[in-house]
Amino acid sequence: MKQLFIAAIASLALPALAMTAEEIMQHVDQVPEPESVKSSMSMVLVDNKGKKRVRTMQSLRADIDGTSKTLMFFLEPNDVKGTGFLMFDYEAAEQDDDQWMFLPSLKKVKRIASGDKTGSFMGSDFSYADMSKRNLEEWTFKILKEGSVNGTDVWVIESVPANQDVIEKTGYVRSIAFVRKDNFHVVRGINYLKKKGEVKLMNIAKHTEIGGYWIGTETQMITQKYGKTVHRTLMKIDVQDVDFDADAAQFTLNRLEQGL
Template identity: 45%
Template sequence: MNKWISLVLGAFLLGASPSAWALTADEIMQRVNDREDGDNIVMEMQMVLINKNNEQRVRRMQQYRQDKGEDSQSVIFFEEPADVRNTGFLTYDYDDDSKDDDQWMYLPALRKTKRIAASDKSGSFMGSDFNYSDLTSYNLSDYSYKLLKENDKVDGSDAWVIYSEPKNDDVKEETGYTKSVIWVRKDNYVVVRAKNWVHKSPDIKFFEFKDLQQIEGVWFSSEIKAQRRFGKEVVHQTILRQQNIRLNQNLEESLFSQRRLEQGL
């Protein structure tokens, strides 16, 4: 997964303190990738879609996520407004780098479950500024990294600035990004800001992970802002708020099935 994005819909666990010696970009990103993110999570989410005229649409969802061995499973059910109610999104996120993650979208108006093909993962998730690819894991070996800045500040916290670029065109096509600049907090290896160049587009996408809170030792970003820009113009933006976060819940395996996806909440 692009763990720094997909954990937007997950969690950040406080890692060990950074080492006294300087770390390379690859070592930093390995620690970001290796950080634990909780065994299972239940949360409410609010997604606010804002166009360039500042007109807003608000969507409310429930998300459930659990680990299954080294893999993870996640399901999102849309509750409001009425035109998207019972829309569902299911993800199987595999630890095996050689295995593609699986994603399915259930559209109640069509009474149909659609599998998200690899070629479609760069597309917009429900009209938002998050791609389908943003909601699954990434493989470290697919990217090259370079440390741009050893010391920077984000909201008063020390951070590294890292340049990331896919090693081949297939990754660019699937993720929808040609390169990224990432800000990683030094005290907990949480990505707090990112700048992504959109593939085959002049647009740039900015992500901010705001209002970090710690719940049972796990760091969550209470508000995530994704903004798409053309030059200095904001074309569209999405604000995702995570609320009523609960860890260590008893979740049934059947919750993460296509059958349950089609039943809704």
């Protein structure tokens, strides 16, 4: 009986041990998220001399007709105040996400072209492509090893673009994600850029439980060249409300053009 009991326990543990990299990343993709989120945000930009610049924003995100839509306006400093960002993050892998910026000085909306999404988002270490959720179909995955981050067991998963188009769209030739085994949250990432010797290191330093969801509320992105830090950004999110009835009219080009 004891042997049967041990065998039964072993069989229960087997699926977790036998998970493929693709299955792990599917679980990551399916981590529950709020249907809508209202938040205030800040980005602290730090150059290689330690000089800091702070940007503050207000943000709305909601799932509208099966598409994740985000509207963001910058509040500070004055030189970027009123700048707006609208994004439609489509579920289908074959459909490129749409992104637009509103430039108050020109009173003009500019669409972010696919070839420009590897550029810096408002001077930060995050790119426009980083603002969108990755489509799993565009990447191939491999478990490199198992390890721990801050005492928590993780899988270390390698992601490689499926084709050259994905490299051009994201700017990355290879990524490594550290995925917690207990909840499938990504807590750390390494992104290798097209430019030789350039790497972006991501660290999600804090997850906060809000409305029953675990949300990453402090994320640092560090840009390095040949192992030397050249710039870094700390993004903090203060979630104010979740799962409210979102107004679809808030996520349109007309609303973006209205500004703050």
